[in-house]
Amino acid sequence: MIDRKRVFWFILLRLLVVSVFLVTTLYLDVHTYDVSGDVAPKVLIRLIVATYVFSLGSLAVLYYSRQVRTLTYAQIVWDLILVTVMILISGGVTSPYAFLYFLSIISASTLLARSQAYYTASLCVILYGAILDFQYYGKLVPLGLSPSPAHQYGAEYLFYLIFLYCAAFFLTAILAGHLSERARRSESAFQEKVIDYEELERLNSCIVSAIDSGLLTINPAGRIRVFNRYMEHLTGLSQQQAYDRPLAEAIAGLSPFDSCFFEGGQGEFRHQGGDGRQLLLSFKSVPLTDKDGVTVGAIFDIHDLTEMKRLAAELKRADRLAAVGELSARMAHEIRNPLAAISGSVQLVALRPRVDEKDKRLFSIILRETDRLDGLLRDFLFYAKPTQPTKIPLKLRQVIADLCSLLSTDPRLAGVTIENRVPDDLVVVFDKDQCSQVFWNLLVNSAEAIAGEGAIVLEASAVRSGKKGEVRISVRDSGSGMNQADVKRVFEPFFTTKKGGTGLGLATVYRIVETHGGRMVVDSAEGAGTTVTLYLPA
Ligand code: ADP
Ligand code: MG
Numbered sequence: 001m002i003d004r005k006r007v008f009w010f011i012l013l014r015l016l017v018v019s020v021f022l023v024t025t026l027y028l029d030v031h032t033y034d035v036s037g038d039v040a041p042k043v044l045i046r047l048i049v050a051t052y053v054f055s056l057g058s059l060a061v062l063y064y065s066r067q068v069r070t071l072t073y074a075q076i077v078w079d080l081i082l083v084t085v086m087i088l089i090s091g092g093v094t095s096p097y098a099f100l101y102f103l104s105i106i107s108a109s110t111l112l113a114r115s116q117a118y119y120t121a122s123l124c125v126i127l128y129g130a131i132l133d134f135q136y137y138g139k140l141v142p143l144g145l146s147p148s149p150a151h152q153y154g155a156e157y158l159f160y161l162i163f164l165y166c167a168a169f170f171l172t173a174i175l176a177g178h179l180s181e182r183a184r185r186s187e188s189a190f191q192e193k194v195i196d197y198e199e200l201e202r203l204n205s206c207i208v209s210a211i212d213s214g215l216l217t218i219n220p221a222g223r224i225r226v227f228n229r230y231m232e233h234l235t236g237l238s239q240q241q242a243y244d245r246p247l248a249e250a251i252a253g254l255s256p257f258d259s260c261f262f263e264g265g266q267g268e269f270r271h272q273g274g275d276g277r278q279l280l281l282s283f284k285s286v287p288l289t290d291k292d293g294v295t296v297g298a299i300f301d302i303h304d305l306t307e308m309k310r311l312a313a314e315l316k317r318a319d320r321l322a323a324v325g326e327l328s329a330r331m332a333h334e335i336r337n338p339l340a341a342i343s344g345s346v347q348l349v350a351l352r353p354r355v356d357e358k359d360k361r362l363f364s365i366i367l368r369e370t371d372r373l374d375g376l377l378r379d380f381l382f383y384a385k386p387t388q389p390t391k392i393p394l395k396l397r398q399v400i401a402d403l404c405s406l407l408s409t410d411p412r413l414a415g416v417t418i419e420n421r422v423p424d425d426l427v428v429v430f431d432k433d434q435c436s437q438v439f440w441n442l443l444v445n446s447a448e449a450i451a452g453e454g455a456i457v458l459e460a461s462a463v464r465s466g467k468k469g470e471v472r473i474s475v476r477d478s479g480s481g482m483n484q485a486d487v488k489r490v491f492e493p494f495f496t497t498k499k500g501g502t503g504l505g506l507a508t509v510y511r512i513v514e515t516h517g518g519r520m521v522v523d524s525a526e527g528a529g530t531t532v533t534l535y536l537p538a
Contacts, residue, residue: 002068002111010075010107011055011062018051021086043089047082054078072111076120079104084127088143092135093150093158098128098165105169106176114177121173125166132158214281214302217288218247222261225297234281234304236274247300254283261298262287268305280305329384332377339377343370372500379504382437383493389431389515396460396473397422399435403443412444415453422460428471428536434512441505442475442532448498449479449530462538469538476531481524490522 025044061071083100090097101124109117134140136150136158150158208215214231218224227242235242237250248255253269266284273279282305288297343366349355350363400420407413428435439458446456460473482490482497489495491510496503506522513520517537524530 002072004062004068006111007062007068007072007075008059010111011058014075014079015052015055018048018055018082022048043085047085051078051082075111076104076108076116079107080120080123080127084131087128087131088140088145091149092131092140092145093153093161101128101165101169102172105172109173109176110180114173114181117173117177118170121169124169125162128165129162132162214304215300216242216247216302217297217299218261219297220262220295222246222248222258224250226299231302234271234273234279234302253281257283257285261285262295277306280309325384329381332380332384336374336377336381339370339374343367343374346370376502376504379502379508383504383508383511389434389512391429391431391516393427394430394432394435395424396426396428396435396471397424399432400439400458403436403439407440407443410444410447413447416447416450417455418443419455419457422458422473426460426462426471428473430516430536431512434516438509438512438534439475441509445505446475446477446479446530449481450477451479454478463535465535471536471538472533473536474531474533476529478529481526481528481530483526487522487524 022045025048058071058075062068065071080101083097083104086097086100087095105117105120105124108120131140132150135145135147136155138147141147153161208226209229211228212230214234215226215228216224216231217226223244224242224247225244227237227239231242232238235251242250247261248258251271253271256269257265257267262285264284264286266282268280268282271279271281282303284301285298286301287295288299290296346363346366350360350367355363397420400422404418404420407418443456450456455478457476458473459476460471463470463472486495486497490506492503493507494503495507510520513534513536518535520532520534522530522532
């Protein structure tokens, strides 16, 4: 790779050197040329003008073209020609300009490579040797160069001169080649390192801004410097707003810890987030040191523990509830057996011939209440210990139609019309018994809310939510509806507003829908009816 800048400076340098020659030739009247008459200065001036034109042309080519290598070769060749002509017109053997060949060799090694320096040195030896030889044998007389000075030196001295220059040219080539090679290598190594630093810096800032935990640094005065994107999200402050603010002021919860900021501290604190939420945050600070180990600040790692703590508390509560559920399910099971015995015995006693009417009424109260108790226990057992569902594809419309014919004799549904608008081909993957149980509970609730004349409408359709598909099923009634406080509590076990209700119907439905991977929403207003909507995975 040839450095364009270097070629540019090289051409400028040559223009300068040539200008110096021009000045010395024209004004200082230094008669170094031996060639006869006025020819020499004319040739020299022409040569210098040509060199100007060539150099300016080269600069233009350098600016517009990509062919830097060819252009560089052309510069070296031109220089060799220039030097050779100058030697020829300034007396050949006696010319003082032979040293200019060294400049050509040095420029070849700095602009191109070591091998090109050797080629140039070889060319210089050939050219200079040829000048001396041709002059000695009188071959340069047509150019105006007399062989007499060469003869005065003698063949032996000329041979010695050629040998001396040859050695000097190659030594220069070796030295300059070696030096410029080293310079090139360290330059490229330096450049590689610069690229690495840039890459590292970009990577660093990428990581700092992308990590899912708060990261900030402070200077020794306790003022904020780095403030990453997650910190912005936690505090609602932008990096600009936070920059240079005292940390204890920007995050008030941290102020009790300010004595240990620079010694590596850790702790938990409460913080009001940008959106007004109360957050529980944890921090860990590490002193930030420079390369000599002097503390130049501190770096803070901040985590949001709010969600984790909430989940932990919820898990603990769920655990406790599960234990209570297990225990009460066992108890309910144990109560059902004696209950069956009581109701069976009472029925037998009631069959005896000498039971009067008053006793019969008492017996029927016992039977009714044991029945109710048994129903409650059955519901509770199902709620507390639901059976594992066997999921199969079901035609929802058919399931609801079967349920309607089963409910047609139920007195609670007298006067209620059920409109089954579920599409024929809609299929849900559900446990068959649990599916009936879900809609049985919803229909009975609606019928009880209607209490007389009214309608229940069932609708279903496939919908898209995000990437996955869902089946939306709604049960809408024209019943009494409920207030918003009740809507919030309908899924709580044992929440009921009915005399004799168990409050387990919707809790059970919710649990079944949940185990099938679905969710449900209740929409209601007092006097405006209720819509229960289930979303099941398709
Ligand atoms: P229960 O029917 O035994 O009371 P549920 O869990 O089925 O228990 O219902 C809980 C409560 O939610 C009911 O007591 C009632 O107040 C309210 N509720 C449920 N469904 C409806 C509905 N379709 N319309 C009005 N209120 C309802
Ligand atoms: Mg109910």
